Amino acid sequence: MASLEVKDLSTSFRTDDGVVKAVTGVSFSLEAGQTLGVVGESGSGKSVTFLTVMGLVDPKAATVAGSVLFDGEEMLGLDKDRMRQIRGARIGMIFQDPMTSLNPVKTIGWQLEEAVLIHQDVTRKEARRQSIEILKEVEIPRADTRVDDYPHQFSGGMRQRVMIAMALINSPEILIADEPTTALDVTTQAQILRLMNRLQDEHKMAIVMITHDLGVVAEVANDVIVMYGGKVVEQANVNDLFAGPEMPYTWGLLGSLPRLNSAGGRLEQIPGQPPSLLRPPSGCPFHPRCEYVMSVCRTDLPELRVSQQGDRHVFRCHLDDEARTRIWSGKRAAMTTEDAA
Amino acid sequence: MADELLRVEDLQKHFPVTRGIVFQKQVGSIKAVDGVNFTLHSGETLGVVGESGCGKSTMARCIARLLEPTGGSVVFDGQDITHLDRTAMRTVRREMMMVFQDPYASLNPRKRVGSIVGEPLEVHDVGTANERKRRVQELLEIVGLNPEHYNRFPHEFSGGQRQRIGIARALAINPKLIICDEPVSALDVSVQAQILNLLKDLQSDFGLTYIFIAHDLNVVRHISDRVMVMYLGRAVELGARNDLYVEPKHPYTGALLSAVPIADPEAGRSRRPVILEGDVPSPLNPPSACHFHPRCPRFVDGTCNVETPTLQPVGQGGGHLAACHFPLEHWPMSEEDMRRGQGRAVVGAD
Numbered sequence: 001m002a003s004l005e006v007k008d009l010s011t012s013f014r015t016d017d018g019v020v021k022a023v024t025g026v027s028f029s030l031e032a033g034q035t036l037g038v039v040g041e042s043g044s045g046k047s048v049t050f051l052t053v054m055g056l057v058d059p060k061a062a063t064v065a066g067s068v069l070f071d072g073e074e075m076l077g078l079d080k081d082r083m084r085q086i087r088g089a090r091i092g093m094i095f096q097d098p099m100t101s102l103n104p105v106k107t108i109g110w111q112l113e114e115a116v117l118i119h120q121d122v123t124r125k126e127a128r129r130q131s132i133e134i135l136k137e138v139e140i141p142r143a144d145t146r147v148d149d150y151p152h153q154f155s156g157g158m159r160q161r162v163m164i165a166m167a168l169i170n171s172p173e174i175l176i177a178d179e180p181t182t183a184l185d186v187t188t189q190a191q192i193l194r195l196m197n198r199l200q201d202e203h204k205m206a207i208v209m210i211t212h213d214l215g216v217v218a219e220v221a222n223d224v225i226v227m228y229g230g231k232v233v234e235q236a237n238v239n240d241l242f243a244g245p246e247m248p249y250t251w252g253l254l255g256s257l258p259r260l261n262s263a264g265g266r267l268e269q270i271p272g273q274p275p276s277l278l279r280p281p282s283g284c285p286f287h288p289r290c291e292y293v294m295s296v297c298r299t300d301l302p303e304l305r306v307s308q309q310g311d312r313h314v315f316r317c318h319l320d321d322e323a324r325t326r327i328w329s330g331k332r333a334a335m336t337t338e339d340a341a
Numbered sequence: 342m343a344d345e346l347l348r349v350e351d352l353q354k355h356f357p358v359t360r361g362i363v364f365q366k367q368v369g370s371i372k373a374v375d376g377v378n379f380t381l382h383s384g385e386t387l388g389v390v391g392e393s394g395c396g397k398s399t400m401a402r403c404i405a406r407l408l409e410p411t412g413g414s415v416v417f418d419g420q421d422i423t424h425l426d427r428t429a430m431r432t433v434r435r436e437m438m439m440v441f442q443d444p445y446a447s448l449n450p451r452k453r454v455g456s457i458v459g460e461p462l463e464v465h466d467v468g469t470a471n472e473r474k475r476r477v478q479e480l481l482e483i484v485g486l487n488p489e490h491y492n493r494f495p496h497e498f499s500g501g502q503r504q505r506i507g508i509a510r511a512l513a514i515n516p517k518l519i520i521c522d523e524p525v526s527a528l529d530v531s532v533q534a535q536i537l538n539l540l541k542d543l544q545s546d547f548g549l550t551y552i553f554i555a556h557d558l559n560v561v562r563h564i565s566d567r568v569m570v571m572y573l574g575r576a577v578e579l580g581a582r583n584d585l586y587v588e589p590k591h592p593y594t595g596a597l598l599s600a601v602p603i604a605d606p607e608a609g610r611s612r613r614p615v616i617l618e619g620d621v622p623s624p625l626n627p628p629s630a631c632h633f634h635p636r637c638p639r640f641v642d643g644t645c646n647v648e649t650p651t652l653q654p655v656g657q658g659g660g661h662l663a664a665c666h667f668p669l670e671h672w673p674m675s676e677e678d679m680r681r682g683q684g685r686a687v688v689g690a691d
Contacts, residue, residue, distance in 0.1 A: 041530065186601055188620065191617075216602045218606045238606045258559040258560050266538050267537055270531035270535075
């Protein structure tokens with residue numbers, strides 16, 4: 001099975017106000033059957049990273065550097081025809097808003113068939129058979145008649161199922177899901193997450209789950225990347241990340257969550273606003289909001305370094321090991337007593 | 342708890358559904374809010390949760406009389422405001438303000454922050470121009486903005502700061518009640534925490550009463566004293582925060598709680614969530630009797646689809662109400678426990 005290896009990926013956009021460095025020096029790898037969670041706030045570069053991977057940023061406006069290896073093949077700078085053979089066939093993508101990603105004037109069936117006909121040498125009849133098959137697989141009731149319906153005849157959750165069906169119809173090896181459940185209600189979200197989980201088991205594909213919801217990441221991901229200001233600031237196995245986060249932004253994210261089992265008290269808040277990518281802060285991108293800021297943080301970007309907890313856990317922070325251990329154990333104690341209260 | 346500030350009785354809002362362009366005739370109605378009752382005491386926060394289309398925002402707009410209720414009554418501070426005329430309503434609105442979801446759409450982009458926040462003062466003719474300006478600067482400071490930003494436009498602010506502007510505007514003439522309609526759902530997590538903390542601080546500083554509408558159950562639990570769960574225009578459960586979250590009685594509340602992802606990989610993956618099938622049915626043609634019965638794991642044919650359950654006291658104390666013929670005995674409960682041997686009928690799966 002194929003894997004995805006991204007090295008030192010950077011994307012910047014030229015705008016009238018200057019150059020926006022949306023993504024800087026992002027590296028990670030993804031293996032078959034694994035789920036990679038990518039968390040970050042708006043403007044952290046999580047979506048742009050994967051749009052770049054898919055070759056979906058406008059080359060006229062964007063400058064891309066680095067390397068994206070898919071199954072050993074370099075994806076950056078690939079010509080259009082070759083890219084089309086991969087995108088939609090071997091790598092599928094689901095976007096956040098199922099309302100705007102479907103064509104309102106074509107039937108669901110037509111849109112699914114189109115995906116098949118582009119990538120496979122089959123008749124329209126066969127494409128239709130495959131479309132009905134995949135709709136059944138994503139649990140659309142009465143798939144053989146619903147296939148002729150238009151998007152407006154489907155509810156939000158069903159549209160997202162159609163989007164998943166469309167991404168899966170050519171059995172991709174990697175599925176990139178950009179906030180797939182953000183627009184959905186919580187009971188529908190639970191249905192969609194369960195569906196994706198089942199399909200992953202059956203098709204043995206790798207999933208990238210881009211989200212701002214730490215709860216979703218905790219439930220589905222194997223590994224997690226935390227992004228801030230266009231950079232990876234922490235990366236770890238999901239259990240390690242939630243049990244022993246290593247840097248102040250991740251602490252803040254975990255602390256600012258209202259938890260089901262904590263109520264009433266004050267939330268820990270991260271002061272200030274996410275940084276402007278047009279005029280990014282010098283040094284560490286998080287330093288203007290960090291309560292442990294030191295003078296070195298203002299001038300030098302901390303390198304990704306390996307955690308004492310394991311070599312697959314990396315993070316960016318100038319604080320020394322002793323200080324970080326002390327601060328996090330204090331925070332964790334505060335969070336658990338709050339839970340008990 | 343202190344005295345009663347708001348009493349909502351059998352509140353209804355039905356939207357007509359018409360057919361035809363010239364000769365429109367009514368062919369049905371959408372019962373967006375269908376008989377909601379609750380009381381709100383001064384100084385408390387009532388959280389309202391439910392999925393999209395359950396009528397929570399319509400209910401809020403009816404309480405503020407931004408929409409005319411079809412039936413029922415709203416008693417605010419001892420006065421029935423359901424049928425007040427515009428002038429009389431204007432006086433009531435000094436005491437009742439709203440904060441909206443989208444901080445991008447709810448601020449006029451062509452007005453400066455100073456006049457946005459000062460508008461309620463102007464409308465209600467409070468103070469001189471100078472006094473108003475001083476009050477606005479004071480308000481900006483209260484919500485954590487720089488008073489010198491008085492002359493800026495909304496586009497110069499981030500989402501979180503805009504929501505602060507919206508809150509400052511709501512506070513301008515010292516209202517008693519603030520209705521917050523999804524005030525944090527458009528914000529990033531770290532900024533969301535700032536706004537929730539701000540709302541709590543303002544409540545203790547100014548003795549505010551909140552109706553807090555949200556679809557995020559964690560947020561509602563964090564901020565509310567009591568919580569109401571709505572489904573297709575009706576309240577299905579109402580209770581003190583801890584009663585409702587620790588021991589939910591309505592199967593829908595149980596399913597909602599178990600569908601919320603937990604930000605703790607070990608706890609999250611060890612539980613067995615109750616996952617509802619299908620979608621929320623169309624409010625144009627809601628299921629008979631208990632609206633939840635086609636999706637309910639505890640459905641009993643002949644009861645749930647025939648008799649409409651009313652909100653009844655469950656548990657101890659009498660403050661915890663649920664509208665269910667077969668309330669949950671304990672919690673947590675697996676889907677099998679919920680089913681309790683009763684067959685689940687399949688009624689029109691979509």
